[in-house]
Amino acid sequence: EAGVVQSPRYKIIEKKQPVAFWCNPISGHNTLYWYLQNLGQGPELLIRYENEEAVDDSQLPKDRFSAERLKGVDSTLKIQPAELGDSAVYLCASSHRGQGFDEQFFGPGTRLTVL
Amino acid sequence: KNEVEQSPQNLTAQEGEFITINCSYSVGISALHWLQQHPGGGIVSLFMLSSGKKKHGRLIATINIQEKHSSLHITASHPRDSAVYICAVSAPGGNQFYFGTGTSLTVIP
Numbered sequence: 095e096a097g098v099v100q101s102p103r104y105k106i107i108e109k110k111q112p113v114a115f116w117c118n119p120i121s122g123h124n125t126l127y128w129y130l131q132n133l134g135q136g137p138e139l140l141i142r143y144e145n146e147e148a149v150d151d152s153q154l155p156k157d158r159f160s161a162e163r164l165k166g167v168d169s170t171l172k173i174q175p176a177e178l179g180d181s182a183v184y185l186c187a188s189s190h191r192g193q194g195f196d197e198q199f200f201g202p203g204t205r206l207t208v209l
Numbered sequence: 210k211n212e213v214e215q216s217p218q219n220l221t222a223q224e225g226e227f228i229t230i231n232c233s234y235s236v237g238i239s240a241l242h243w244l245q246q247h248p249g250g251g252i253v254s255l256f257m258l259s260s261g262k263k264k265h266g267r268l269i270a271t272i273n274i275q276e277k278h279s280s281l282h283i284t285a286s287h288p289r290d291s292a293v294y295i296c297a298v299s300a301p302g303g304n305q306f307y308f309g310t311g312t313s314l315t316v317i318p
Contacts (some may be wrong), residue, residue, distance in 0.1 A: 102309055103253050125304045125316065127306075134310070134313070135310050135311070136213075136295050136297070136308035136309050136310045136311050136312070137252075137295075137308050138308075139306070142304070142305070144304075176246075185251075185252065187252075189304055196304045197242070197254060197257050198242070198254065198306060200244075200252035200253070201251060202250070202251040203251060204308070
């Protein structure tokens with residue numbers, strides 16, 4: 095079974111440029127998460143989807159970040175315009191309900207460097 | 210306010226040593242997860258538990274629901290165990306997660 099796929103793996107851009115990340119979750123997983131991870135820190139939730147609905151986007155900086163999950167499968171996360179402080183690893187994860195609770199599966203992440 | 214606290218933040222051990230990483234949480238949970246992240250690598254789930262103890266190879270995870278505390282033990286540590294170990298909890302309902310900041314483990318040959 096294929097895992098969570100993310101692309102690109104690495105991205106270097108100049109500040110004020112736009113950038114987009116793509117995620118393909120594990121087939122059949124209804125819940126999809128986008129996290130931001132800074133060096134030496136745990137993942138911080140940006141947005142959580144249940145199918146195509148964003149059910150928790152309280153931590154998403156909506157002035158520059160946007161996300162979508164059309165058809166409840168693939169998802170894209172966009173930053174426009176990027177700032178220096180956005181340099182981080184962006185993780186996508188998906189989960190399914192089993193035995194009363196979810197187990198998350200993580201993608202390899204996209205390492206963003208903003209110059 | 211951190212819902213999940215881990216200790217220690219950094220840990221260096223000699224190969225063969227017994228290692229313990231601790232996790233405390235302050236919220237109600239449906240399950241606790243131990244995750245492993247190698248440098249530059251993705252996050253892999255090691256354990257998911259809601260009670261008692263689980264063992265997988267040289268790794269053992271325990272949880273005390275009453276004390277809201279979990280431990281991850283590594284027996285006979287090896288340099289390939291060097292990684293960041295992250296404790297996470299899932300809230301009741303199951304699909305909202307809180308993460309600790311991780312414990313960076315280095316095992317020296």
